[in-house]
Amino acid sequence: xxxxxxxxxxxxxxxxxxxxxxxxxxxxxxxxxxxxxxxxxxxxxxxxxxxxxxxxxxxxxxxxxxxxxxxxxxxxxxxxxxxxxxxxxxxxxxxxxxxxxxxxxxxxxxxxxxxxxxxxxxxxxxxxxxxxxxxxxxxxxxxxxxxxxxxxxxxxxxxxxxxxxxxxxxxxxxxxxxxxxxxxxxxxxxxxxxxxxxxxxxxxxxxxxxxxxxxxxxxxxxxxxxxxxxxxxxxxxxxxxxxxxxxxxxxxxxxxxxxxxxxxxxxxxxxxxxxxxxxxxxxxxxxxxxxxxxxxxxxxxxxxxxxxxxxxxxxxxxxx
Amino acid sequence: xxxxxxxxxxxxxxxxxxxxxxxxxxxxxxxxxxxxxxxxxxxxxxxxxxxxxxxxxxxxxxxxxxxxxxxxxxxxxxxxxxxxxxxxxxxxxxxxxxxxxxxxxxxxxxxxxxxxxxxxxxxxxxxxxxxxxxxxxxxxxxxxxxxxxxxxxxxxxxxxxxxxxxxxxxxxxxxxxxxxxxxxxxxxxxxxxxxxxxxxxxxxxxxxxxxxxxxxxxxxxxxxxxxxxxxxxxxxxxxxxxxxxxxxxxxxxxxxxxxxxxxxxxxxxxxxxxxxxxxxxxxxxxxxxxxxxxxxxxxxxxxxxxxxxxxxxxxxxxxxxxxxxxxxxxxxxxxxxxxx
Numbered sequence: 001x002x003x004x005x006x007x008x009x010x011x012x013x014x015x016x017x018x019x020x021x022x023x024x025x026x027x028x029x030x031x032x033x034x035x036x037x038x039x040x041x042x043x044x045x046x047x048x049x050x051x052x053x054x055x056x057x058x059x060x061x062x063x064x065x066x067x068x069x070x071x072x073x074x075x076x077x078x079x080x081x082x083x084x085x086x087x088x089x090x091x092x093x094x095x096x097x098x099x100x101x102x103x104x105x106x107x108x109x110x111x112x113x114x115x116x117x118x119x120x121x122x123x124x125x126x127x128x129x130x131x132x133x134x135x136x137x138x139x140x141x142x143x144x145x146x147x148x149x150x151x152x153x154x155x156x157x158x159x160x161x162x163x164x165x166x167x168x169x170x171x172x173x174x175x176x177x178x179x180x181x182x183x184x185x186x187x188x189x190x191x192x193x194x195x196x197x198x199x200x201x202x203x204x205x206x207x208x209x210x211x212x213x214x215x216x217x218x219x220x221x222x223x224x225x226x227x228x229x230x231x232x233x234x235x236x237x238x239x240x241x242x243x244x245x246x247x248x249x250x251x252x253x254x255x256x257x258x259x260x261x262x263x264x265x266x267x268x269x270x271x272x273x274x275x276x277x278x279x280x281x282x283x284x285x286x287x288x289x290x291x292x293x294x295x296x297x298x299x300x301x302x303x304x305x306x307x308x309x310x311x312x313x314x315x316x317x318x319x320x
Numbered sequence: 321x322x323x324x325x326x327x328x329x330x331x332x333x334x335x336x337x338x339x340x341x342x343x344x345x346x347x348x349x350x351x352x353x354x355x356x357x358x359x360x361x362x363x364x365x366x367x368x369x370x371x372x373x374x375x376x377x378x379x380x381x382x383x384x385x386x387x388x389x390x391x392x393x394x395x396x397x398x399x400x401x402x403x404x405x406x407x408x409x410x411x412x413x414x415x416x417x418x419x420x421x422x423x424x425x426x427x428x429x430x431x432x433x434x435x436x437x438x439x440x441x442x443x444x445x446x447x448x449x450x451x452x453x454x455x456x457x458x459x460x461x462x463x464x465x466x467x468x469x470x471x472x473x474x475x476x477x478x479x480x481x482x483x484x485x486x487x488x489x490x491x492x493x494x495x496x497x498x499x500x501x502x503x504x505x506x507x508x509x510x511x512x513x514x515x516x517x518x519x520x521x522x523x524x525x526x527x528x529x530x531x532x533x534x535x536x537x538x539x540x541x542x543x544x545x546x547x548x549x550x551x552x553x554x555x556x557x558x559x560x561x562x563x564x565x566x567x568x569x570x571x572x573x574x575x576x577x578x579x580x581x582x583x584x585x586x587x588x589x590x591x592x593x594x595x596x597x598x599x600x601x602x603x604x605x606x607x608x609x610x611x612x613x614x615x616x617x618x619x620x621x622x623x624x625x626x627x628x629x630x631x632x633x634x635x636x637x638x639x640x641x642x643x644x645x646x647x648x649x650x651x652x653x654x655x656x657x658x659x660x
Contacts, residue, residue: 067444069575113631117634117635117638118638119631119634119635119638120588120589120634122388122444122578122588123582123588123630123631123634124631124634126575126578126579126582126627126630127579127627127628127630127631127634128627128631129575129627130575130579130623130624130626130627130630131624131627131628131631132627133620133623133624134620134621134623134624134625134627135624137618137620137621137624138621142618238620246448246451246452249448250448250452253445253448259442259444259445260386260442289460289463291456291459291460291463291470292456292460293456294452294453294455294456294459295452295453295456295457295460296456297449297452298448298449298450298451298452298453298456299449299453301445301448301449301452302435302441302445302446302449305441305442305445306439306441309439309440309441
């Protein structure tokens with residue numbers, strides 16, 4: 001029994017990704033003495049917190065068989081609205097709530113288009129991506145916002161038990177959503193929908209409502225990321241969050257979420273985000289030109305999916 | 321009125337045509353010099369480049385199996401940079417460089433096709449990765465060795481510029497000699513050749529196509545290859561029109577091409593759509609962009625409006641489609657009653 005559990009663990013995608021992370025960490029650590037310093041590791045974790053949190057939301061969407069390319073634009077709108085609220089001197093907890101609510105609202109627009117109007121997710125979110133981006137511009141009026149009060153900056157610079165707040169947020173959300181996805185009925189419905197919408201509907205799952213809920217949850221995650229990004233960078237402009245969605249999708253897919261739906265975990269996606277961050281961070285430390293970043297990320301996505309597919313083929317071969 | 325709705329519901333191209341006429345009508349009221357020759361010629365030049373990318377995207381989406389290409393814009397940048405670097409830094413003959421540029425497009429498309437069809441990675445992931453890869457390669461290629469920075473190249477010979485800047489009888493050269501023939505060839509190819517019909521069969525029902533002896537992989541691979549070549553052609557036209565090559569040339573086109581194709585009635589599930597619809601869609605997008613620009617609306621709202629049009633057209637299509645379906649089931653009902 002124990003042996004099969006161990007074998008099961010080795011087969012998990014999270015295990016492979018952790019292995020690659022450790023190997024890369026040792027490699028970069030031996031190439032650059034700074035890489036394994038506490039400050040650099042903290043730095044990497046703060047960097048991934050926004051992508052990691054958004055990746056939790058993206059994981060749920062991709063598990064249902066959908067995709068959300070409007071994540072970066074939602075992040076942008078939330079960043080603008082919370083930045084404006086911060087300038088008016090609203091207390092920080094209220095700003096956070098405002099950000100989450102805005103994200104939920106925007107997510108519910110995507111969710112209604114996908115679930116109740118029956119528009120394919122890629123089309124619906126492609127449309128809202130452009131529209132939300134235009135809204136960001138409209139809200140900013142072509143200017144940028146900076147010089148936030150310190151109380152707002154503390155969302156990214158503050159500590160809780162000596163751990164920076166964004167990292168706390170990320171782990172807290174990862175634990176909650178892992179529990180939700182693994183043990184709550186609605187969490188299991190999400191996987192059921194991803195495996196077969198038709199089967200899920202027939203077995204009495206309110207598929208449309210669950211889908212809407214998933215997009216709202218994801219919107220909330222993008223909202224939290226938006227607040228963190230605004231607080232960390234200290235500036236919000238029209239292109240804040242542009243291209244963010246692709247980094248999030250890349251992290252999610254690297255973490256083992258099946259792009260066809262039905263498979264994936266929040267922890268895996270955060271590990272995926274960590275792997276991406278280690279690569280970009282390590283490349284800077286060993287002086288590789290930043291221009292090769294996209295090249296390496298692209299190749300890693302292809303290789304990781306390729307290994308998945310080989311595994312799947314072998315499994316199928318064994319069954320036959 | 322109902323009969324009119326039925327016709328529109330059953331023919332998406334008429335639906336698109338009506339939107340186009342409506343937009344032209346609106347803008348000709350708001351914008352005074354909308355109909356000037358200079359403006360129309362400008363619109364055509366812009367429409368041709370986005371149009372070629374949209375054609376590539378349409379073919380790939382029609383081929384089904386989750387077919388989609390997020391990498392067209394990045395590949396455009398890469399092809400353009402290859403042409404620019406060969407001419408500007410290595411003093412190649414311009415036409416040799418053009419052939420290399422087209423080859424880069426073909427190679428990029430073939431690489432996508434290879435990963436999708438032989439390794440069997442879902443297209444969304446393949447092209448997400450290659451979007452990063454081609455963009456990164458475009459930047460790497462553009463690095464000026466002397467300074468170590470990515471630099472644009474504007475050293476194109478004068479005998480190259482006629483492709484994107486000259487006119488024949490007032491019509492832009494690239495429209496008459498390149499775009500219109502490509503449109504007719506693709507249209508003919510999809511409608512009347514075995515290969516085109518195979519493409520629809522493969523996109524509609526992969527299993528059925530396989531059982532009828534079609535090679536799904538081969539058909540799709542060739543589609544990605546053709547898509548890449550179309551992107552290469554767009555790169556040639558673009559570098560010639562602006563007589564320079566920049567590594568960020570295709571930045572906004574990745575998603576715009578998909579939007580154009582889908583607006584043109586290409587079903588994201590594959591097996592459905594035609595070039596005439598995409599042509600109308602290109603018209604709508606160009607008129608919308610140009611009209612908003614001339615009306616003094618900020619450029620970012622062009623994308624915003626495009627997003628609204630995309631969602632609106634998907635909604636409108638869904639509603640009309642449901643109506644058509646309901647009518648169909650009603651006629652089927654009456655037929656089955658007759659049989660009894």
